[in-house]
Amino acid sequence: MTFLNEEGARANIILPGVNDNISQQEVSVVMDTIIAGNIFSSTGGDLIAKHSAQITERNVTDLSVR
Template identity: 35%
Template structure:
C-alpha cells in the first residue's frame, strides 16, 4: 500500500467561488510562511484563469494524505 500526499491551495475568485489548486507530493518540510507567500504570489501575478474571474483571496490550505492499494494490476 502506497501513501500519497497532496497539498490543496484553496482560493476564492471574483464571483466568490472556491478554486482549488492541487500540488502532488509537496516537500515534506514546507512551512506556513512559504505556503502563504506562494499563495500571495499566485494572486499577485494573476497566472490562473477561472470561469468566475481572477483569484482574489486565500481561503484555506490542506494537506491531504491517502493510502492507495492496487487491487488488480494486469
C-alpha cells in the same frame, strides 16, 4: 490550496508531491505569488484572495491476492 475568485466562489489548485516539511508561511507566500501574478483564472474570474490550504496524505497498502 483554495482561493476565492472575483465572483466569491472557491477555486482549488492541487499540487502533487509537496515537501513534507513545507511551512504555513511558505504556502502563504506561494498563494500570494499566485494571486499577485494573476497566474491562474477560473470560471468565476481571477483569483483574488486566499481561502485555505491543506496537505492531504494518501497511504497505499498492496495486498497479495494470489
